[in-house]
Amino acid sequence: MYGVLAPFCNTEAGYRAFTNEKSRDVLVTTEGGWFSSEARGAQELRLKMTFEEAWVCEPDKPNMGFTSWDDFFVRRFREKVRPTINPDDPSSINAACEAITYRVCKNAQPTDQFWLKDMSYSLDHILNYDPLASQFTGASLLHVVPGTYYAARLDDNPDPDVVSRSQAFVTAISTRALIFIQSDNPAIGLMCFVGVGLGEISTTKLEVRQGDVLKKGDEIGSFHFGESTHCLIFRPETKLSLTEEPTPPGTARQVGSILFYVEKASIN
Known part of the structure; x- marks a missing residue:
């Protein structure tokens, strides 16, 4: 995929391809989508929890509330899923x-x-x-x-x-x-x-x-x-x-x- 996309991504059009609303079309539960059972299963196997438990999202909204594919790519862990250990220890x-x-x-x-x-x-x-x-x-x-x-x-x-x-x-x-x-x-x-x-x-x-x-x-x-x-x-x-x-x-x-x-x- 890198070899195919690289020539186009350093352009304004390449940036828009991943940041506009249309890019959410792949954030779906159907086969091949990023929320398909196969994709979710692979990720949940590593995280040992469901997607909704791990990531900040809105499951009741279309595309789980993500505004673009880029927004999905930089999704954030929910609080306490990845706590900062010893936050006050300077050593x-x-x-x-x-x-x-x-x-x-x-x-x-x-x-x-x-x-x-x-x-x-x-x-x-x-x-x-x-x-x-x-x-x-x-x-x-x-x-x-x-x-x-x-x-x-x-x-x-x-x-x-x-x-x-x-x-x-x-x-x-x-x-x-x-x-x-x-x-x-x-x-x-x-x-x-x-x-x-x-x-x-x-x-x-x-x-x-x-x-x-x-x-x-x-x-x-x-x-x-x-x-x-x-x-x-x-x-x-x-x-x-x-x-x-x-x-x-x-x-x-x-x-x-x-x-x-x-x-x-x-x-x-």
Whole structure:
């Protein structure tokens, strides 16, 4: 589908295709629809609850109250379905998205060599040569890839496209939303959330502005149509302990769950 839609989606008409009312025609319960028994069954199998229990929607209205396919794509969990764990604990860092750990990189450099089978990360490129980038030389970088909760159909024989197979490389070349956050915890200090739209048809939307004061669980943005991935980048002074991966392998971490524990800053 990506190969077919990509040439058209970076146009005004492509944007309207997913945001106008007509796009709701696929949000139906008939065969092939996103609310068909097959599609709902695949999603409910993963979430262990019904669609109505999991997502903010209006079951009594046409198309469950969604105003467009894009509105459906960025649907929100109901309160308490994905609670923020330890919301007042400054020594833990929570998962920003529903996602699977792809790679943890230590000592990331401003620029690095790229090899076909062992791709590195180039901070200057990822951070678009931002003036703050120099503070992250030697950084710890966590790269995670999408969970499957936005996709309601199963594929018994997945065949990732070339973009999906080049996860590290696309963090330096694809559309990116950079959100630098200064933590009140000196052991964390400055960090950066990097939202990456994996392909030409992906969109990242920011919900925060410079100077905003955030707390755990606040929404900072969203990914729209297309695949997406993100990185969390921490200064080398920030000492982190990654929590155990969920089981079985390939299971996404739940948004709001504990991702890292932070060691206390040393006193010189």
